[in-house]
Amino acid sequence: MVASAIFILDSKGKTLISRIFRGDVDADIAGDFCARVIDVDDESGLKPVFRVDSKQRTYAYVKYSNLYVVGVTMRNSNAAMLLEFLNKLVGVFKEYFKEVQEESIRDNFVIIYELLDEMMDFGFPQVSESKVLQQASRVPTPTKPAFVLEPLQYITQDYHVLEVPRPPVAVTNAVSWRSEGIKHSRNEVFLDVIEKVNIVISGNGSTLRSEILGSLMVKSLLSGMPDLKLGLNDRLQLSEAGKNRREKSVDLEDIKFHQCVRLSKFESDRTISFIPPDGEFELMSYRLNMQVRPLVWVDAVIELKATRVEYLVKVRSQLKPRCVANNVQIRLPVQLDADTPSFKCSSGKYKYVPAKDELVWTIKQLKAGRELVMRGRFNLPSIGENQERDNATKRPITVSFEVPYFAVSGLQVRFLKVMEKSGYRALPWVRYITQAGDYQIRIV
Incomplete structure (x- = not known):
């Protein structure tokens, strides 16, 4: 995937941020996008990716809050990868600014340009993990103090030594989401199984819609380079392991993993094996279409x-x-x-x-x-x-x-193992939480 430019527009099409990486696009890219997306009356036919053949230009955009985050490419690039990069960009902004709105974009335009330069080099994606970006932004620029030359007492001005910053270890490491040398005084890992119930009940008491949206949130406070294995009471996992089918199991659907998960391992034996990033992250999300009794x-x-x-x-x-x-x-x-x-x-x-x-x-x-x-x-x-x-x-x-302390779907963590070459003992903690999502009860 090669992006020629990234720009951010407000709801009226005014450019807030514009970063051209390759110099192969015209200055009218924002206006062209507005004419085809923002200024149209009928939005039913809009697509997140479209091509302007007359200019050999392809647009991909993500609408978040009252903003448009747009990527432009002049090549036959991978559109799905460009969309994923735009979503990652919004995620990084949320990590830095908490609220991604027009005001926060205007207030933080300097750091946004710095993030764009770190995340993309000449149109090629580089780093998209917020923790790695925060590590890169902490590279200091040393200042040499004024020196005195004896015996003439010449005093020069203070000056800064231009130091070429080294890329974070995570960029050159095989595990790009975790840097080496992480140390914690108390090695712990916290796993929250959070499930949201979406339900719509009609006026006569029948259920019109029922689904569960779940996520596995991890907070890793582990030293070194730990390797974790997580087992769930997933129906396919229990079947392949030869477990008794009378044991309660769940059918997970629409599973999405963090990039740290070894997908090949999951496909072979349904075990979730991963080297976690340091700190908090979403390990996995899933959806269950099941009839839920109103709680x-x-x-x-x-x-x-x-x-x-x-x-x-x-x-x-x-x-x-x-x-x-x-x-x-x-x-x-x-x-x-x-x-x-x-x-x-x-x-x-x-x-x-x-x-x-x-x-x-x-x-x-x-x-x-x-x-x-x-x-x-x-x-x-x-x-x-x-x-x-x-x-x-x-x-x-x-x-x-x-x-x-309750998972409405019946999902259970069967085991959570932590292995690290130094052999330290880690304390795994598991917690279950059920929340109301889109929970509606109609009167009529």
Whole structure:
């Protein structure tokens, strides 16, 4: 893959960052892109990669927040690799600036140009790992102090010695995401199995959509060059290992790995073998299309009257025994002209958010099998369109929560082994967390 230029545009097509690597593109590349993508009325036919035959030019772009990150190539390059580089570039910006928006791009344009020069050399991708880039940016430029020449007492000005910085060890090493010589006083590795439940429930209680999005997040605090092996209760892995099929297993779908994972090893025996980067990273993500019983159930009766609207809301935990849902938030739709809320909760607190036309019921902990009730009312003006008010309460109820020590899919870590040539003992820690993703309960 050879990129001729990378540039970043705002939502109106104004250029915020422009970096031309090979000098083989015209100055109108941003305007040409705007005319074909940003200024079009019908966006249904837009594609992330398109070619302008008249100019022998190919564009690839990623839209993130209110920005367009665009790559241009004048050669028959690998379009998928160019798109992957643009996504990596956005990921690096997120690591550095936390929020990738127009304001953060303007505030950090100097370091963005430096990152582009480190990540791409004459159009060829070089380094895309944020930790390696941070290591490269710490190369010091030594300053020689003024010297005195005896006996004439000549004093020269301070000057800087131009030192050609050596590339990070990780760039020239076979393991490009980890540098050598890493040391930790306490060797530990933390593995979080985080699963988000996306579910949509109709007004009659049937499930319209149900899926689980999972990720394995690793925080590695290991010295040297450790080699880790991770085993899951994946159905294919248990079958090939000759395990009893009665042992609970899961079918993983749409698996994506960090680049440190040895894919050949996974394809042969379904073992996840890898040398981890130092610090935090996402080892793996997956998706499961499976019917999930709603973990938190909400019943809401909203009765609209002439001058008020009354609410009766019941929330019930359908978790397994000894499981607890923490920080439960239930967001209920409210009419546009409602005012003067008056509610009572058997547990938790309520808050009216007029900016979003919703009532938020917050419960710190909801134990398994427990049912809580909230009832109350809003006042309404005496004059109003009933149809408009009815539509306001047809918006779905959204729920958010977190259940620690629980994986809703049944995924389990069977083993996590750490091997390093020095032979030190490492402490592996595993934690399971289930969260509400797009969790909606429709009223009608």
